[in-house]
Every structure is written in structure tokens, then in C-alpha cells.
Amino acid sequence: MWKKKLLTPLASLLRRRTLTHFSTPQFQSRPNLQKLRPLFPLPGISFISSQSNPAQCWNCCAAAATTPFLLCSSCRCIQPVDHSVDYFQIFGLERKYDSVEEHLEGKYKDWQKKLHPDLVHSKSEKEREYAAEQSARVIDAYHTLSKPLARAIYILKLEGVHIDEEETLTDLDLLSEIMEIREAVEEAPDAQALNQIQSQMQEKLKQWCNNFAKAFESHNFEEAVKAIRCMTYYERVNEEIVFIEDLGGVPQHPFDT
Numbered sequence: 349m350w351k352k353k354l355l356t357p358l359a360s361l362l363r364r365r366t367l368t369h370f371s372t373p374q375f376q377s378r379p380n381l382q383k384l385r386p387l388f389p390l391p392g393i394s395f396i397s398s399q400s401n402p403a404q405c406w407n408c409c410a411a412a413a414t415t416p417f418l419l420c421s422s423c424r425c426i427q428p429v430d431h432s433v434d435y436f437q438i439f440g441l442e443r444k445y446d447s448v449e450e451h452l453e454g455k456y457k458d459w460q461k462k463l464h465p466d467l468v469h470s471k472s473e474k475e476r477e478y479a480a481e482q483s484a485r486v487i488d489a490y491h492t493l494s495k496p497l498a499r500a501i502y503i504l505k506l507e508g509v510h511i512d513e514e515e516t517l518t519d520l521d522l523l524s525e526i527m528e529i530r531e532a533v534e535e536a537p538d539a540q541a542l543n544q545i546q547s548q549m550q551e552k553l554k555q556w557c558n559n560f561a562k563a564f565e566s567h568n569f570e571e572a573v574k575a576i577r578c579m580t581y582y583e584r585v586n587e588e589i590v591f592i593e594d595l596g597g598v599p600q601h602p603f604d605t
Contacts, residue, residue: 403427403430405420405423405425405427406425406428406474407420407423407425407475408420408422408425410422415433416437417430418438418482419463426462426475426478426482427482428481429485434506435488435489435492435493436448436503438459439451439452439456439459439490439493440455441455443503443506444565445500445560445561445564445565448493449493449494452493452494453490456486456490459486460487465479465480465483496553496557496579497553497579497580497583500557500560500564500572500576500579501576504564504573507569509569509572509573513580517577519577522578522581526581526585529545529549533585533588533592539593545585545589546589549582549583549586549589552582553579553582553586556575556578556579556582559575
């Protein structure tokens with residue numbers, strides 16, 4: 349009986365001393381984990397700085413001196429593709445629909461002189477891969493921005509507006525017009541008649557390109573999409589005429605509407 353009475357207060361005493369000795373410290377404010385990182389490294393936990401690091405060259409670690417950062421100005425190494433850079437930024441152009449083509453070709457040739465894979469055939473496998481990827485992307489950017497219809501679709505995509513190029517035509521007036529043009533193309537007696545139709549299509553394309561530019565500038569995306577629809581079908585007529593001229597005869601396969 350006396351042992352039981354003695355053990356009870358002893359166990360309570362030990363428990364109190366243990367809790368007091370290992371009690372969790374109370375912080376007056378939230379601790380700065382960044383300051384604690386050198387003192388208490390925790391496996392599996394990474395600390396991310398709130399400040400983003402500037403782009404650096406993978407080869408010499410030099411900071412990016414230009415935007416876009418396709419080529420290091422320090423060691424002249426080609427950099428990996430950065431898909432956050434859009435096609436307009438690649439060529440240093442303002443994101444506008446018009447006034448693009450006059451500045452595009454020269455900038456494209458400048459990049460190809462720096463990025464072409466043949467220029468780095470003696471470099472490392474990594475840099476040769478980067479050169480092939482960068483060169484292919486610059487080529488795709490050039491072809492996209494140099495064509496009015498492709499440029500219109502791309503610039504709307506950057507604004508979050510997706511164009512389904514295979515969507516069925518629902519504009520009855522446009523559908524009727526395209527069918528009439530199609531018949532005229534199929535019944536064209538010679539190359540001169542085809543050239544005349546092609547000139548008309550190019551004028552219509554130019555008109556709808558201007559309509560798109562105005563709609564895009566005013567953020568009227570509904571009208572911009574309508575302009576793209578018209579541009580798409582007039583462009584198809586133009587391509588069909590080119591196809592016929594290459595064959596040197598009457599079209600064998602009518603184009604879809």
C-alpha cells in the first residue's frame with residue numbers, strides 16, 4: 349500500500365518535469381523559414397524565393413542581356429527554347445496585326461544566320477539540339493506571321509480566342525457566294541479567266557484583312573472571328589486556283605466549302 353502511494357506522486361513529478369523540459373517554444377511571431385534554412389536543413393523540402401531569378405545561359409551562367417534570350421551574347425551559345433516567348437517577341441515586334449510583314453523578313457534572316465544548325469555542327473550534342481529546336485521555331489514563327497490568315501488566327505489565340513478552322517460554314521450569304529465562285533473556277537475556259545478570279549479573291553482577302561485589323565484593334569473579337577471565316581474561304585479559292593494552274597488544266601477535285 350505504501351509503495352503505491354509513493355509511486356503515484358513520483359510518476360506525476362517525472363511527467364511534469366518531462367513536459368517542462370521538452371515543451372514547444374512559443375514564438376512571438378511567425379519564424380522566418382528562409383533564415384532557418386542554413387541552420388535546419390530539411391530533407392525533401394525546398395525553399396522557393398519570392399524573387400524570380402533572371403534567365404541565365406546554360407553554358408556560362410551569364411545573365412540574359414536581351415529579350416528574347418535565344419543566343420548568349422557572352423559565350424555565343426544557343427539557348428533552349430522558351431515557349432513563354434511568343435512569335436512577335438521572337439522578332440522584336442509589337443503585338444499588332446498590321447505593319448508586320450515589312451519588318452519581318454530582315455529579322456528572320458538575322459536569326460537564321462545565328463541559329464541555323466549548320467553553324468554549330470562542331471558544338472556539343474546539347475547545343476546542336478537547341479539549335480535545331482530554335483531554328484525550327486523561328487521558321488514556324490516566320491511562316492505564321494508572314495501569312496495574313498495564319499497571323500490573324502495566331503494573334504487571336506494569344507488573346508485566348510480559339511478558331512476552329514474545320515467548323516461548318518453557317519453564313520448563308522458567304523456560302524452562296526463561295527459556291528458561285530467555285531462554279532466560276534470550274535468553268536473557267538483558260539488561264540486568263542482564272543487569273544481574273546484570283547485577282548478578285550486577293551482583293552476580297554485584302555478587304556477582310558483590313559476588317560480584321562480594325563476589329564482586333566477595337567477588341568471586337570466577334571467581328572474579328574467573322575473576318576477570319578471569310579478570309580479562310582477566300583484563301584481556299586486562291587489555293588485551288590494555284591493548284592489548277594500548276595496542273596495546267598481544269599480542276600479535277602473541287603474544294604470543300
